[in-house]
Amino acid sequence: MSETRTTPQDITAAVVASFDDCSDARLREIAQAFARHLHDFARDVGLTQAEWEAAIGILTATGHITDDRRQEFIMWSDSMGLSMLVDALANPLPEGATESTVLGPFYVPGSPERAYGANIAEEPDAGTPALVHGRVLDSDGAPIAGAELDVWQNGANQLYAVQDPEAEEDHLRGRFFTREDGSYAFVAVRPTPYTIPHDGPVGNMLAATGRHPWRPAHIHMIVRAPGHRTLTTHIFDADSDYLESDAVFAVKPSLVRHFEPRAADDPERPDGVEGEWCSVESDFVLVRD
Amino acid sequence: MSETRTTPQDITAAVVASFDDCSDARLREIAQAFARHLHDFARDVGLTQAEWEAAIGILTATGHITDDRRQEFIMWSDSMGLSMLVDALANPLPEGATESTVLGPFYVPGSPERAYGANIAEEPDAGTPALVHGRVLDSDGAPIAGAELDVWQNGANQLYAVQDPEAEEDHLRGRFFTREDGSYAFVAVRPTPYTIPHDGPVGNMLAATGRHPWRPAHIHMIVRAPGHRTLTTHIFDADSDYLESDAVFAVKPSLVRHFEPRAADDPERPDGVEGEWCSVESDFVLVRD
Numbered sequence: 238m239s240e241t242r243t244t245p246q247d248i249t250a251a252v253v254a255s256f257d258d259c260s261d262a263r264l265r266e267i268a269q270a271f272a273r274h275l276h277d278f279a280r281d282v283g284l285t286q287a288e289w290e291a292a293i294g295i296l297t298a299t300g301h302i303t304d305d306r307r308q309e310f311i312m313w314s315d316s317m318g319l320s321m322l323v324d325a326l327a328n329p330l331p332e333g334a335t336e337s338t339v340l341g342p343f344y345v346p347g348s349p350e351r352a353y354g355a356n357i358a359e360e361p362d363a364g365t366p367a368l369v370h371g372r373v374l375d376s377d378g379a380p381i382a383g384a385e386l387d388v389w390q391n392g393a394n395q396l397y398a399v400q401d402p403e404a405e406e407d408h409l410r411g412r413f414f415t416r417e418d419g420s421y422a423f424v425a426v427r428p429t430p431y432t433i434p435h436d437g438p439v440g441n442m443l444a445a446t447g448r449h450p451w452r453p454a455h456i457h458m459i460v461r462a463p464g465h466r467t468l469t470t471h472i473f474d475a476d477s478d479y480l481e482s483d484a485v486f487a488v489k490p491s492l493v494r495h496f497e498p499r500a501a502d503d504p505e506r507p508d509g510v511e512g513e514w515c516s517v518e519s520d521f522v523l524v525r526d
Numbered sequence: 527m528s529e530t531r532t533t534p535q536d537i538t539a540a541v542v543a544s545f546d547d548c549s550d551a552r553l554r555e556i557a558q559a560f561a562r563h564l565h566d567f568a569r570d571v572g573l574t575q576a577e578w579e580a581a582i583g584i585l586t587a588t589g590h591i592t593d594d595r596r597q598e599f600i601m602w603s604d605s606m607g608l609s610m611l612v613d614a615l616a617n618p619l620p621e622g623a624t625e626s627t628v629l630g631p632f633y634v635p636g637s638p639e640r641a642y643g644a645n646i647a648e649e650p651d652a653g654t655p656a657l658v659h660g661r662v663l664d665s666d667g668a669p670i671a672g673a674e675l676d677v678w679q680n681g682a683n684q685l686y687a688v689q690d691p692e693a694e695e696d697h698l699r700g701r702f703f704t705r706e707d708g709s710y711a712f713v714a715v716r717p718t719p720y721t722i723p724h725d726g727p728v729g730n731m732l733a734a735t736g737r738h739p740w741r742p743a744h745i746h747m748i749v750r751a752p753g754h755r756t757l758t759t760h761i762f763d764a765d766s767d768y769l770e771s772d773a774v775f776a777v778k779p780s781l782v783r784h785f786e787p788r789a790a791d792d793p794e795r796p797d798g799v800e801g802e803w804c805s806v807e808s809d810f811v812l813v814r815d
Contacts, residue, residue, distance in 0.1 A: 252607035300589015
């Protein structure tokens with residue numbers, strides 16, 4: 238019998254070499270890097286057969302819970318911070334430009350266009366009214382007229398309209414355009430924390446590792462302007478729980494804003510708003526294409 | 527607006543830190559190492575949003591093709607060499623002990639016990655008869671009596687019995703026990719190369735990267751003896767194609783054996799064998815528990 242032994246390093250080298258003849262250089266780079274990092278992970282932790290079997294079981298369960306309405310693989314990416322990392326790698330920004338964050342699974346294209354200052358709440362008891370206002374600027378500080386803000390958020394019941402069979406389709410969403418001076422304004426509600434779906438494999442991981450499924454309160458927006466890079470971002474509420482432990486790692490300190498409480502008799506109270514309300518100001522700085 | 531920027535390194539650090547409170551130390555180690563290696567992979571290649579979306583699509587398709595009869599996630603592990611690596615990490619062996627290799631998806635427990643020298647082919651035209659013989663030894667070279675060899679292989683039609691609706695359930699498989707001197711013998715057929723299932727995501731990867739789905743010709747066995755570590759291994763045919771490019775990276779040089787062609791009138795021809803045949807000798811050296 239030959240005494241030539243095959244080592245773990247030999248196996249990794251053979252896998253990497255198996256992609257040497259891949260004619261697509263980018264695919265070769267990705268496949269070889271993936272093989273190296275996958276093997277390094279297994280070697281670093283000394284992955285056991287039982288742990289490997291558990292991983293196969295988790296992947297299989299993830300595949301089976303995923304359907305047209307639920308994407309558990311994206312939830313794994315989100316909950317392992319990969320979605321935010323890919324966004325950060327794709328969007329290195331100059332100083333001063335507003336930072337991006339995750340799109341999330343609740344964006345639905347085709348929101349209604351609404352007038353400057355309009356209210357996006359179409360259902361009663363959606364939450365404390367919040368005047369959201371500010372300007373869209375270019376990186377030289379010049380206002381951008383006609384920039385589009387595509388806005389969506391959840392209400393006091395924690396649900397987005399797309400999740401809530403009782404809500405109008407266009408509840409808590411809308412598209413706004415900036416005025417000549419770059420200004421925008423709309424009436425929203427103060428957002429509330431909510432959980433990512435946690436009755437599947439990702440939820441099991443969060444529970445087993447001592448993590449929680451909560452996201453801090455935020456309002457989503459996509460800001461678009463001709464000649465500028467489209468910005469997908471959030472406004473986070475500085476008073477929210479979970480800012481330090483967002484289940485999907487989407488918080489960036491520069492995106493946190495103070496929601497200012499306002500009295501019912503405040504003279505700046507928007508038309509149609511009754512009782513206590515609040516306001517938040519946020520400028521968005523876009524980068525030229 | 528704050529000028530605090532969130533870097534890719536910040537995101538990775540936050541994900542790793544999110545597992546700091548995991549009370550299961552081993553799970554914490556695995557989760558944190560997985561996060562680091564996953565992020566290092568994405569960072570090293572500069573993974574783009576489009577590539578991330580392609581990966582989510584591949585995982586989703588893998589989940590949906592996987593069922594009780596097909597395990598595409600295990601095929602990914604096999605085709606990326608992870609299965610062999612996990613086996614190598616779990617089974618570091620002393621010099622002289624027979625090396626292990628993959629179990630594969632075609633093992634079915636409950637093979638029939640057969641007598642010394644018996645033929646495992648139950649169907650006609652299964653292939654060229656091959657006398658397989660040798661000894662089971664301990665690592666001091668002493669014979670192990672009563673060791674079990676649980677054997678299975680494919681035939682000339684490339685199929686294992688479990689894949690072949692036309693074949694008897696026990697075709698080309700059986701369990702043999704060593705004699706007092708540690709010797710075993712059985713009549714098999716010379717194995718032929720075959721492809722792993724390649725009509726799904728793994729097959730797409732192999733095609734896109736210039737790899738092939740073939741495995742070199744081999745006979746599987748599990749060798750069991752009381753007081754010794756169970757050995758899952760193959761005998762590979764030294765004359766087979768694909769020894770240098772096994773789709774699942776299972777070839778170890780020490781497991782390759784020469785199948786000796788024998789004439790029809792060779793005096794050592796086993797009972798019941800007609801025409802040309804061949805023989806292969808392989809000892810198996812087990813490690814004490």
